[in-house]
Amino acid sequence: MSLKNFVQISRKIVCVGRNYKEHAKELGNPLPQKPVIFLKPPSSYLVEGGGNIRLPPDRTSIDHEIELGVIIENKCSSIKPSEAEDYIGGFCLALDLTDRISQQEAKRGGLPWTLAKGFDTACPVSEFIPKTSVNNAENLQLQLIVNDKLVQNGFTKDMIFNIPYIISYISDYITLDRGDLILTGTPHGVGPITHGDQLNGKLFQTETNNILTQMCFTVE
Amino acid sequence: MALRNFVKMSRKIVCVGRNYTEHAKELGNPSPGEPVIFIKPTSAYLTEGCIRLPPARKEIHYETELGVVIGRGGSAIPLGEGGLHIGGYCLALDMTDRQSQTEAKQSGLPWTLAKGFDTSCPVSGLVAKEAVSNVKDLRLELLVNDKLVQSGSVSDMTFSVDYLISYVSDYMTWETGDLLLTGTPKGVGPVTHGDRLHGKLIDERNQQTLTEMRFSVE
Numbered sequence: 175m176s177l178k179n180f181v182q183i184s185r186k187i188v189c190v191g192r193n194y195k196e197h198a199k200e201l202g203n204p205l206p207q208k209p210v211i212f213l214k215p216p217s218s219y220l221v222e223g224g225g226n227i228r229l230p231p232d233r234t235s236i237d238h239e240i241e242l243g244v245i246i247e248n249k250c251s252s253i254k255p256s257e258a259e260d261y262i263g264g265f266c267l268a269l270d271l272t273d274r275i276s277q278q279e280a281k282r283g284g285l286p287w288t289l290a291k292g293f294d295t296a297c298p299v300s301e302f303i304p305k306t307s308v309n310n311a312e313n314l315q316l317q318l319i320v321n322d323k324l325v326q327n328g329f330t331k332d333m334i335f336n337i338p339y340i341i342s343y344i345s346d347y348i349t350l351d352r353g354d355l356i357l358t359g360t361p362h363g364v365g366p367i368t369h370g371d372q373l374n375g376k377l378f379q380t381e382t383n384n385i386l387t388q389m390c391f392t393v394e
Numbered sequence: 395m396a397l398r399n400f401v402k403m404s405r406k407i408v409c410v411g412r413n414y415t416e417h418a419k420e421l422g423n424p425s426p427g428e429p430v431i432f433i434k435p436t437s438a439y440l441t442e443g444c445i446r447l448p449p450a451r452k453e454i455h456y457e458t459e460l461g462v463v464i465g466r467g468g469s470a471i472p473l474g475e476g477g478l479h480i481g482g483y484c485l486a487l488d489m490t491d492r493q494s495q496t497e498a499k500q501s502g503l504p505w506t507l508a509k510g511f512d513t514s515c516p517v518s519g520l521v522a523k524e525a526v527s528n529v530k531d532l533r534l535e536l537l538v539n540d541k542l543v544q545s546g547s548v549s550d551m552t553f554s555v556d557y558l559i560s561y562v563s564d565y566m567t568w569e570t571g572d573l574l575l576t577g578t579p580k581g582v583g584p585v586t587h588g589d590r591l592h593g594k595l596i597d598e599r600n601q602q603t604l605t606e607m608r609f610s611v612e
Contacts, residue, residue, distance in 0.1 A: 185405055186435040191504070212504035213433050215406040217567045231564050251512065284499030286411070286432035293565045294469065346449055347511045349437045 183353030193359025226394035230293040239360035240318040251349035258338035328361020403571025413577025438515035457578035476559030518607040546579020
C-alpha cells in the first residue's frame with residue numbers, strides 16, 4: 175500500500191519528548207541526555223475530514239503540541255544515523271495532543287504516560303509529504319494558529335536530537351516498520367485548547383518560505 | 395484475516411500493571427485505585443524463537459499474563475458488555491527491563507523502552523473463546539529451567555477482564571485483533587542468557603491445559 179495511506183498502515187506512532195530546549199524549559203523539565211521515547215496507538219490518529227478533536231473523559235482542556243512527523247519507508251532495526259536517510263519515506267505535520275493534567279499526575283506517580291498521550295484523536299495529522307518534496311528536513315518551520323492567534327512558531331534546526339539520531343536510537347530497541355510514524359518533538363508555546371477552538375497548522379521550507387502542507391482541526 | 399493471526403492484525407497491545415495485589419506488594423507498589431495502563435508496540439511480538447535482551451541491559455524480568463484478544467472493536471463499551479468484544483485468549487509474557495522501568499518511575503519518564511523492546515511480548519497461539527467457560531477458573535503457570543516460579547489464579551485479579559475492556563475503551567477505541575494483557579501474579583524475577591521459559595494456561599475446573607508456550611533467552 176502506498177505511504178500516502180500511512181494512517182492505515184502504521185502499526186505504531188513513536189514520539190520524542192523534550193526535543194526542543196525552550197519547550198523543555200517552559201514545562202520545567204531538565205534537558206535530556208537521551209531521547210525521551212513514548213508511544214501513541216494508531217487508534218489515536220485523526221485526519222482532516224475524519225471528525226473533530228475530542229477531549230478525553232473528565233477533561234475540559236488538553237494541550238496542543240505541533241510537531242514534524244517522519245514516516246518510515248522500510249523496516250529497519252539497529253541502524254546507524256548515517257543510514258537513517260534511506261529509511262525515510264516522507265513527512266507530515268502532526269499534533270501530539272496531551273492531557274497535561276494526566277501527564278503531570280503520571281510523572282509524579284512514576285506511572286505510564288499512555289492515557290495522557292494516547293486517547294482517541296490525540297494524533298491529528300496532515301497529508302503525507304513525499305521525501306522528494308522536502309529540500310532539507312533540518313530547516314523547516316512549524317506554526318500553529320489557534321483561533322487566528324499564532325501560538326507556536328518553531329524551527330526544526332532547534333531540535334536537540336536530529337532526525338537520523340532519533341531513528342537510529344529508536345531502532346536499537348524497537349524495529350520500525352513501513353508506514354510507522356515518528357513524532358519529533360514540539361517547540362515552545364504549548365498551551366490549552368478547549369471546546370470550539372479552531373486549530374490551523376502549517377509547515378514551511380524555511381529557505382524558500384514554500385508551504386509544504388497545512389491542516390485544520392476543530393475541538394468538539 | 396482470521397483471529398488466529400492476531401499477531402499480524404493487532405495495532406496495539408494494551409497492558410495493565412499491578413493487577414494482582416501480591417505482585418504490587420512484591421515490587422513495593424501501592425495497589426491502584428484505577429488500572430495502570432501502558433502499551434507495547436506490535437513489533438514486540440514473539441511467536442517462536444528466542445527472547446533477545448535489549449542493548450546493555452542486565453535485569454530483564456519475566457511476567458506471565460493472561461492475554462485477551464479483541465474479536466470486535468469498539469469504544470465507550472458499557473460495563474457488563476466487555477465479554478461481547480472478546481474473540482479469544484492467549485498466554486503471554488510481559489518481558490520488562492526492570493532497571494529501565496525503575497529509572498523511568500524515579501524520573502517520571504515513560505515506560506516505553508522498559509516495556510516495548512523487540513521480543514518483549516512472547517505469546518502463545520490463540521485459545522478460542524468457546525474453550526473457556528469461565529475466565530476466573532483459569533490459572534497461569536511459568537517454569538524457568540523446569541522450576542515453577544509463577545503460579546496464579548485469574549480470580550485474584552483486582553480489575554476483571556470485563557472492567558478492563560470497558561475502562562480502556564473509554565480512552566482508546568479497540569480494534570479487532572488488538573491484545574489486552576491483564577497483569578501478572580507474584581513471583582516475577584530476572585532471566586539470563588540460555589534460560590528456558592515454559593508457560594501454561596490451565597482450566598482449574600477440569601485441570602486441562604488450554605495452551606502452552608516455550609521460549610528461550612538468547
